[in-house]
Amino acid sequence: MQNSVTHAVLLFAVVGLAACQPAVPDSGSGVGFADYNNYERSRIDRDAALNRGGSTPPSGLGVPAGLGTTATVAPAASGQPVISGDELRSAGLPTGGNSAALPVTSPVSSAPLDATGSTTAPVPVGSGSTGISDEQDFGAVSGRESIESNAERIARQRAAYEVVQPTAVPTRPGSNGPNIVAFALSTTNAVGQKIYNRSGFNAESKFLRACASYPSSDRAQEDFLKNGGPQKDSKGVDPDGDGFACYWDPTPFRKVARN
Structure with missing residues (x-):
């Protein structure tokens, strides 16, 4: 009898512990925290809405607070080129159901910035270099010299050339020994x-x-x-x-x- 009571107490304790155990999360959930099947249905609804040109968000996706269900594109600034929705469709690009013209933005300048934050023009490599002779550069030499000036320069160099004639070996001072x-x-x-x-x-x-x-x-x-x-x-x-x-x-x- 005592054993039966002991077994009954242990059984109630196990059942009570099982009831307090939190539920195991579903390991088959898909992307994010929702079920993967719901995610797939939301994606299919969203693609269908985009193909129809509608602006209603698919099921499961909300609209940010303060915005309506339709979005408008701000008009382009005066004098700025625009691209219409028809031009986008003719190029095979999706327009998202909005035929409003889109402004064309100018590309960002890739010129380097100086210390003040303004762009500076790149300096060509090698410009203004000094100390390197260009005598072997035919274009550079022909631009500053003619045949006559080159002949005059050679004549001046020849006139300044001095040939040193060999002389006898000088006698070593303080030495009377053999040579x-x-x-x-x-x-x-x-x-x-x-x-x-x-x-x-x-x-x-x-x-x-x-x-x-x-x-x-x-x-x-x-x-x-x-x-x-x-x-x-x-x-x-x-x-x-x-x-x-x-x-x-x-x-x-x-x-x-x-x-």
């Missing part, structure tokens, strides 16, 4: 071509140690000639016997003399 330029021009053998006999004992280490004491190969060649070179090599700066000390090369001097 390596004169020595280079007096030789004809290539670098590394043996002309003089040299001792091969400890030649490489002696050569590296001696050449490291000179700031340049020119100074090494001067000292080499001053100490009896090229016939003698007391310091070991010319181990291959070509007459040129510490990688000194007479080729640049020979080329200058030939030119």
